[in-house]
Structure formats: structure tokens, C-alpha cells
Amino acid sequence: MAYRVDMIPGRDGATERTRYLPSQSTALLTDKYELTMLQAALADGSAARHCVFEVFTRRLPAGRRYGVLAGTGRFLEALAGFRFDDDVLSWLSRDHVVDARTVDFLASYRFTGNVAGYAEGEVYFPGSPLLTVEGTFAEAVLLETLALSILNYDSAVAGAASRMTSAAVDRPCLEMGSRRAHEQAAVAAARAAVVAGFAGTSNLEAGRRYGLPAIGTAAHAFTLLHDDEEAAFASQVAALGPGTTLLVDTYDVRRGVERAVAAAGTGLGAVRLDSGDLMGLAVEVRRQLDGLGATGTKIVVTSDLDEHAIAALAAAPVDTYGVGTSLVTGSGAPTCGMVYKLVAREAASGRLEPVAKASTLKTSTGGRKVAGRRLDQDGRGLEEVVATGADLSLRSWQPPEDARPLQVQHVMDGAVDTRWVGASGVQAAVRRHAASRDELPRGARRLSAGDPALPTSYITV
Numbered sequence: 191m192a193y194r195v196d197m198i199p200g201r202d203g204a205t206e207r208t209r210y211l212p213s214q215s216t217a218l219l220t221d222k223y224e225l226t227m228l229q230a231a232l233a234d235g236s237a238a239r240h241c242v243f244e245v246f247t248r249r250l251p252a253g254r255r256y257g258v259l260a261g262t263g264r265f266l267e268a269l270a271g272f273r274f275d276d277d278v279l280s281w282l283s284r285d286h287v288v289d290a291r292t293v294d295f296l297a298s299y300r301f302t303g304n305v306a307g308y309a310e311g312e313v314y315f316p317g318s319p320l321l322t323v324e325g326t327f328a329e330a331v332l333l334e335t336l337a338l339s340i341l342n343y344d345s346a347v348a349g350a351a352s353r354m355t356s357a358a359v360d361r362p363c364l365e366m367g368s369r370r371a372h373e374q375a376a377v378a379a380a381r382a383a384v385v386a387g388f389a390g391t392s393n394l395e396a397g398r399r400y401g402l403p404a405i406g407t408a409a410h411a412f413t414l415l416h417d418d419e420e421a422a423f424a425s426q427v428a429a430l431g432p433g434t435t436l437l438v439d440t441y442d443v444r445r446g447v448e449r450a451v452a453a454a455g456t457g458l459g460a461v462r463l464d465s466g467d468l469m470g471l472a473v474e475v476r477r478q479l480d481g482l483g484a485t486g487t488k489i490v491v492t493s494d495l496d497e498h499a500i501a502a503l504a505a506a507p508v509d510t511y512g513v514g515t516s517l518v519t520g521s522g523a524p525t526c527g528m529v530y531k532l533v534a535r536e537a538a539s540g541r542l543e544p545v546a547k548a549s550t551l552k553t554s555t556g557g558r559k560v561a562g563r564r565l566d567q568d569g570r571g572l573e574e575v576v577a578t579g580a581d582l583s584l585r586s587w588q589p590p591e592d593a594r595p596l597q598v599q600h601v602m603d604g605a606v607d608t609r610w611v612g613a614s615g616v617q618a619a620v621r622r623h624a625a626s627r628d629e630l631p632r633g634a635r636r637l638s639a640g641d642p643a644l645p646t647s648y649i650t651v
Contacts, residue, residue, distance in 0.1 A: 216271040217278055217299075220335040222287065228328055229292040237295075237328035240536040242558050245307070245321035245337055247314075251349070251523030253639030256630060258352045258623060259320055260382040261344025262310035263615035265337055266606045272336065274299055301329050305601035308561075310610065311348075311385050311623030312596060313630065315574050317646045319559035319597070320528065327535070334530040342528050343375065346520035347382040350497070352627060353521065354513060355387030356635045357501040362389035363511045364405050366492065367518035379518040385619040388513075401613030410464075413440040423453035433459035435490055438475075439466065447475055451482045460488040460509070468493065469506045476507035496521050497637055534558055534581070542581045555648065557581075561596045562589025563629070563644070571629045571644045579651040587651050 231237035250257055274282070274296040283293050303325020314320055321337060323330045355363050365383040368376035380396035390403035397404035408426055416422035423436055432454040438446030438461045450461055461479070463471050468491045479487050488509035496516035503511075516522075531554050537543040544556030557578040564572040574596075577587050589595050600610055609618060627635070634643030 214271050215273055215275050215278055216268045216336065217274045217296075219268070219339065220332060224332050224334060225282075225288045225292065225296075227331055228295070229288045231327055231331075232291055232295060237326065239327050240542065241325065241327045241330055241532055242534040242542065243323040243330050243334070243530055244319050244533045244559060245323075245341060245528055245530050246317055246319055246554075247526055247528045248552070249316050249527060250642055251346075251520075251526065254349065254523065255634050255636070255640045255643040256313045256315065256349075256352075256627075257318075257345060257526060258348040258386055259308050259310055259312050259314050259341070259345055260348035260385045260619065261340040261378070262307065262321070262600065263611045263619065264344060264378060264381065265321075265340045266305075266600055266611050266615075268336055268340065269301060269305075269333070269601070270606060272299075272301065272333070295328065299329075299332070300604060301325065301333070301601070302604035303329050303601070304599070304603065306597050306599050308596050309598050309619070309622045310615065311619035311621070311626060313352075313623075313626045313643075315642045315644055315646050317555070317576060317648075318574060319561055319576060321600075322558065322597070323530075331532075338528055338530050340378070342525045344378055344382040344385075345526045345528070346524050347379045347518060348386040348623075349523065349526070350517055350519075350521035351383040351386035351388055352623065353497040353635075353637060354495075354500055354511070354517065356627070357497045357504070357637060358511055359504070361508065361510060363387065363500075363513055364389060364490075365391040365393070365514075365517060366406075366512045367514035368393045370515040371518040376518065381616060383513075383517055384616060386623055387620070389510075400616045402616070407435045407462075408437060410437060410440050413437065419446060419449050420453065423449055427454045432457045435460040435462050437462045437464060439463055439471075443471060443475065444478065447478050448482070451479070451484050451487070456483040456485075456487070458484055458487045460490050462490040462492060462512070464492045466493075468499075468508075469503060472503070472506040472508050501637055529554075544578070558584050560584050560587050560589075562593035563596055564590060564593040565629060566592075569629060570631050571634075572631075574644050574646040575649060576646060577649050577651050583651045 279293055279297055282288055305323050307321035323333055365380050365388045367379055371379055376393050377396045380391035380393040381400050384402050390405040392406045394404055396402050413419055413422040426434055436450040438450050451458055472489055475489055490510040491508050492512035495511055495513045500511050532545055533556050534542045534544050546556035547554045558581055560577045562575045566572055575593055600607055630643050
């Protein structure tokens with residue numbers, strides 16, 4: 191969300207103070223150099239040149255074997271709000287960010303180009319053409335920061351979440367990281383986690399906005415509020431029913447379990463463990479619950495979990511994992527290193543010609559890209575095939591017979607395909623990720639450091 195700035199009179203009527211109000215415009219979620227490049231291009235006549243920009247990453251985070259694309263739907267939603275309204279235009283003029291000609295251009299800015307790319311939820315590798323933005327230079331260059339800020343963060347969270355849900359196998363993972371992130375990043379993180387297989391989130395705005403299952407019952411504060419644990423449990427059961435989850439480690443875990451079953455009966459939904467030796471406690475609590483007749487009561491564990499801690503609990507009688515800090519920070523990889531590069535532009539002949547950066551350690555491959563993934567007879571990935579070449583040839587290129595195409599159309603002539611946004615877009619991404627991760631070769635989901643699970647080969651057509 192962006193903010194609108196209003197200047198309002200002070201109490202004495204002589205001074206002014208600033209009030210920040212929510213704005214629906216996303217146009218200022220960008221860097222200044224996008225607008226100064228536009229100003230220069232408008233002045234020299236190159237702003238209308240047809241261009242192709244590409245989002246890709248040169249490498250995966252250290253030790254990761256695959257990445258997960260997330261945030262595409264959020265980018266498309268933000269694109270719809272990428273408008274320079276009167277408040278924004280006034281500020282650009284007042285602070286001399288760009289000249290009057292550029293402000294006039296921005297007043298009628300609308301993206302009318304095309305966007306294609308990997309479907310959200312798809313796994314990816316170094317060099318994968320994740321997003322292709324095509325339009326005039328003036329239209330497309332402004333979207334760089336917006337696209338990267340969304341895709342880099344969301345994909346970092348989704349990459350971590352995929353490793354966690356893979357380690358959890360069939361046990362549900364729940365997102366609980368809102369208090370460890372910026373308030374808007376928390377919503378994005380919850381969405382990205384669900385894309386990568388998490389079963390629900392504690393964040394209500396994410397639940398409302400994207401139709402995600404909302405989870406949560408009580409914290410230690412609720413137990414401490416009451417005179418004793420019995421009163422706290424009785425109150426929670428009275429309000430939420432016996433199927434609730436009771437937090438049993440505020441004082442003594444064994445007594446907490448006894449009191450929980452006494453309050454809710456043997457139909458108690460779950461108990462939560464949030465501290466201590468989770469492996470040992472889970473074994474003891476399972477034995478205790480079964481001895482009390484609460485054989486159907488589940489055990490939820492929280493407390494600074496990451497994918498390695500989840501894997502270490504594989505043999506424990508744990509039913510559900512709640513994950514917070516490690517998830518919303520990408521579990522050590524808080525960004526994906528994605529870049530947004532110009533790969534083709536209109537030449538004097540009117541044809542698109544490839545362009546590429548040659549800087550040391552930051553090289554890129556010029557030209558529009560089309561990608562497919564080769565699969566073996568068991569449906570397991572063999573390699574990523576990225577084709578480039580003459581623009582007309584690429585438009586008719588088809589992947590090899592043993593490969594499936596990886597790119598879909600997101601925007602056509604400025605119109606967003608609504609299949610990829612909102613709650614339905616999230617569910618499409620959930621399905622895509624599950625299917626895509628299942629295609630990875632055996633060993634690709636190990637948590638130990640390793641090379642990318644699939645090699646990428648480039649061909650010219």
C-alpha cells in the first residue's frame with residue numbers, strides 16, 4: 191500500500207503539519223532512477239522504442255537446489271494500481287523529482303503491454319526466464335522495482351516454505367510469523383507460505399484478502415491473565431469448544447496436559463508445545479494423552495522452527511508444525527537475487543534485436559526467451575531448456591516432445607488475466623507448486639547443500 195500526503199493547518203492556524211493517509215496508488219513503490227531514465231528517454235525520443243525486459247536470477251541462494259516463484263499474482267494486482275494520481279503528480283512536481291514533460295506523461299500512464307512468465311508456484315533454476323515484460327521503454331522500465339520487490343521477497347519465503355513442507359511430509363505446517371515482519375510483508379509472507387504448501391496462517395488480513403484458512407487460539411498471556419491454569423483452560427474451552435488447542439507449557443507441561451484434558455475431556459482437539467526439548471516432550475505428552483484416553487488429541491509444536499528442526503522431529507509423535515521467524519525471513523535467504531534486465535529493443539530497422547550486459551560476474555543473455563522442462567518416462571525432470579533467437583522464430587517455437595512448456599500469459603495488451611490474481615490465483619499457485627515439486631528428480635528435496643536440481647541448457651532457434 192502507498193500513502194497519500196495531506197498538508198493540514200495546525201491548531202494555531204498558522205503552521206502546517208503532515209498527515210499520511212492510505213492511497214490505492216502503487217506508482218511510488220519504485221526507485222527514482224526509473225523516472226529519471228524516463229525523463230531522459232522522453233527528451234531524446236527513445237521512450238517509445240519497443241522493448242523486452244526479463245526477470246531472472248543468476249544463481250540460487252547458497253546451498254539451495256531449487257527456487258519457488260511466488261508473488262506473481264501480487265505483482266499483477268499491484269500493476270492494476272500503478273497509476274500516478276493527482277497527489278503523486280503534485281508531489282513529483284513540487285519536489286522537482288522530474289520535469290514538467292515527464293509529469294504530463296505520467297498523468298496518463300497506463301501499462302498497455304504484455305507480461306508472460308512461469309506460472310506462480312513453479313520451481314525455477316538459475317537463468318529461468320521467470321517474467322517477461324514487453325512494451326515501450328517508457329511503459330516497461332517503470333515496473334522494475336515493483337516487480338523485483340514483490341518477487342524477490344515472496345519467492346524467498348516460498349523457497350523456505352517449500353523446504354519446510356517437504357521436511358514435514360504429510361504433517362501440516364502453519365504460518366505464524368506476522369510479529370517478525372513488516373505489517374504488509376506479513377501478509378505477503380502468509381500468502382507465499384500457502385503457495386508452497388502451508389495449511390493456514392495466523393494473519394487475518396491475509397485470510398481475508400486471499401481466502402486463506404486462519405488459525406490461532408491463545409497465547410501464554412491468556413493463561414497468565416487467570417488466577418490459575420484450570421481457570422484459563424476452562425474459559426477457553428467454554429468460548430471455543432473442546433476442539434480448541436490448549437497451550438500446556440506455561441508452567442509445568444505434565445500438569446498442563448492433565449488440566450487440559452480435565453477441562454475439555456478426551457475430545458480435546460490439540461495441545462501446543464512452545465518451548466523446551468520438543469522431541470522429548472512430544473514423546474512424553476503423547477504417552478500421557480493416550481494414558482488419559484485422549485488418543486485423538488493432536489500435538490502442535492512451535493518455538494523457532496525451521497526446515498532442519500522440522501526434519502529432526504520426523505520421528506517424534508508430532509501432528510502439526512507452527513513456523514514463524516525462519517519462514518518470514520526466508521530461513522537464511524531473505525531475497526532471491528532476481529534482476530530485471532532489458533534483453534531486446536527495437537532497432538532502427540523496426541525489428542527487435544537482442545541486447546545484453548557484459549559486466550564482470552553480471553553477464554546476461556540477450557533476446558527474448560522461451561522455456562520448457564524435459565521430463566523422463568516417470569515424469570521426473572531432466573533439464574530446463576531455454577530457447578532464444580530471432581523473435582519470429584521464438585513465437586512459433588515448441589519445446590521438445592519430452593518437455594512441457596513453462597510460460598503462461600499474464601497480461602495481454604494491458605489486460606490482466608484474472609485467473610492469476612486474488613484467492614483463485616493463490617489456489618492455482620498451490621496446485622502448480624505441488625505438481626512442479628513432484629517433478630523434481632530424487633534427491634532434489636534434500637536439505638543439505640547441493641547444486642541446482644536441474645541443469646539449464648540454452649539453444650538458439
